[in-house]
Amino acid sequence: MKKTLVNLIFIVLVCTIGVAVLLYNRYVIESVKISFDIWKNNIFPSLFPFLIIGNIMINIGLPKFIGEILNPLFYNLFKINKNGAFVIILSMLSGFPSSAKYIKDLLIKNVINEKEATKLLMFTHFSNPLFILGALSLSFLNNNKIGIYILICHYLGNFFIGLIFRNYNSSKKDISKISLKKFIINLNNEINNTKLGYVISNAIKESINTLILILGSISTFLILTTLLNNFIIIPNNFKPLLNGFFEMTQGLKQLSNLDISLNYKALISIAILSFGGLSVHMQIITIISDTKIKYFPYLISRLIHSFISCFIFYIWKIL
Numbered sequence: 001m002k003k004t005l006v007n008l009i010f011i012v013l014v015c016t017i018g019v020a021v022l023l024y025n026r027y028v029i030e031s032v033k034i035s036f037d038i039w040k041n042n043i044f045p046s047l048f049p050f051l052i053i054g055n056i057m058i059n060i061g062l063p064k065f066i067g068e069i070l071n072p073l074f075y076n077l078f079k080i081n082k083n084g085a086f087v088i089i090l091s092m093l094s095g096f097p098s099s100a101k102y103i104k105d106l107l108i109k110n111v112i113n114e115k116e117a118t119k120l121l122m123f124t125h126f127s128n129p130l131f132i133l134g135a136l137s138l139s140f141l142n143n144n145k146i147g148i149y150i151l152i153c154h155y156l157g158n159f160f161i162g163l164i165f166r167n168y169n170s171s172k173k174d175i176s177k178i179s180l181k182k183f184i185i186n187l188n189n190e191i192n193n194t195k196l197g198y199v200i201s202n203a204i205k206e207s208i209n210t211l212i213l214i215l216g217s218i219s220t221f222l223i224l225t226t227l228l229n230n231f232i233i234i235p236n237n238f239k240p241l242l243n244g245f246f247e248m249t250q251g252l253k254q255l256s257n258l259d260i261s262l263n264y265k266a267l268i269s270i271a272i273l274s275f276g277g278l279s280v281h282m283q284i285i286t287i288i289s290d291t292k293i294k295y296f297p298y299l300i301s302r303l304i305h306s307f308i309s310c311f312i313f314y315i316w317k318i319l
Helices: 002-023 025-060 062-078 084-094 098-108 114-122 129-140 144-164 180-192 196-231 239-246 248-255 262-275 277-288 296-318
Strands: none
Touching: 002 196, 025 062, 025 084, 025 098, 025 129, 025 196, 025 248, 062 084, 062 144, 084 098, 084 114, 098 114, 098 196, 098 277, 114 296, 129 144, 129 248, 129 262, 144 262, 144 296, 196 239, 196 248, 196 277, 239 248, 239 262, 239 277, 248 262, 248 277, 262 296, 277 296
16 A cells, blocks of 8 residues: 555656646756756866776786785775775766766676675765866856865765764775786786777776766756746745755856855865765666665765765864
8 A cells, every 4th residue: 555655646646747847948948958958068178088087907916906006005094894985086086976986897797796886976076176176166166275175075975974884884804915917917817808999899888878868867957957947936045055955066056146255165065976866866876776886874974975065174274
């Protein structure tokens, strides 16, 4: 009976949205155009190269070497599998949701297990630095210096999540070492046994598929926020928060128009970035849907991440 009721509510909700799309089709089309512009101008250029590079690196075995070098530091801090260092470093450069893609790829290759993957997903939620320093600080907030503060607070929040949950699903300490000579020999053998043409073409294909998924998620949630803004009367000061809860980029863009101080705009921006918006969450869920990686710890860590990052900024710049 309960399941039937849930299904009925879902059908009514879908039909309602369908009617709303027909009634407000002009706004919906505009939302899709905006989402495509966001994807084309910000997301595709910043993510596409890193997704390809990350996929190729995973398939030729480079994460193992990076893990060997950084293993003492990252294990002592976070108690993670040595190959997790690769995900952390590359995620800091490329931004979400690429971390989920790297983690899934390592899981598929049996380099990490499901518990380690779940833990890594919790504190590799980094926004792309080019987006923070470019689109957010220059285009939206019109202040290049504030972007540095936002970036540092956002990244520090992630590291605190890693420290807080260091004993959650902790990996066994790996004391084995590999010499540079042995690594070069192993890497050479791996490349020789790999069809590089296939690896490169498959990396491009998987990267495009991931980026199309991101575009679809952004468009979907931007349409939903557009419909909400037309159906419900929302005070202007609350619109950026509501829209940011659904679709991060649009919420940050609307935030820039509020008549509040720059520091408070930055504070709210950090909260939105650290949570990610339901659009990003949907992208993560879709990427990990065919694995045993758990989503709920990721959700909890995003709420904690938002609080910690905002607290750091408040103490540093506002108090």
